[in-house]
Amino acid sequence: MTASRWATIYAALAAVMGAVLAALCWAVPVKDGAKDWVAPLIPGGWMAWTFPIALFFWVIACLLIVMTLLAIRWPETPRVGILRIETTRGDRLFITLLGSALIHLIWLYFIGSLGWPPMLICLGYAIVVFWLV
Template sequence: MQWMVWTVPTTIFFSAIAAILAGMTAWEVVSPTVERKGLLPIATTRGDRLFIGLLSSAYIHLFVVGFTDITIWLALAVSIVWMLVLMRWG
């Protein structure tokens, strides 16, 4: 049986996602969310906006890697800004 080799960046990535999910769960327990309509054309909860943000960040990275010569660090910066905007005003 072969095991997956976890590199440091992979470990950091999945640990960050786990920490975000744990934080969102604690936030939901302390302060239950209500649906609201903002920047997005649908009513969303915090969890919906997190999911949409993570998915769209993946697409931003795929676009940068596949179609441009831009550094991946710029894609990361754009993704973080997009996630903050989406969570706040989405």
């Protein structure tokens, strides 16, 4: 494929994912004239679909799309890192997601509330995993 065709594909996917994010932001309920970001998006629904939970799944979908495009555009070859096992980009993403969940659970256990610090720790962890593993 030509570079202009890839640019079109990237732009189309970015537009679709941007539209999905805009729809999520639009669906946030308004309470007393202000958006209630942690209120259920579907009142009385079977699952507590709040904006942060929907945003989490949106980010995972974006990661999967990016990883798929990377695998199509630049086919990967497994590499051996610090763990002495062969890993691909997808393997390293999976290791990062599992480790990030563990970091957040440990943070919740010892600190009790989430915020930016565990997110920044997970970002550093992701950089280390993709660089060394």
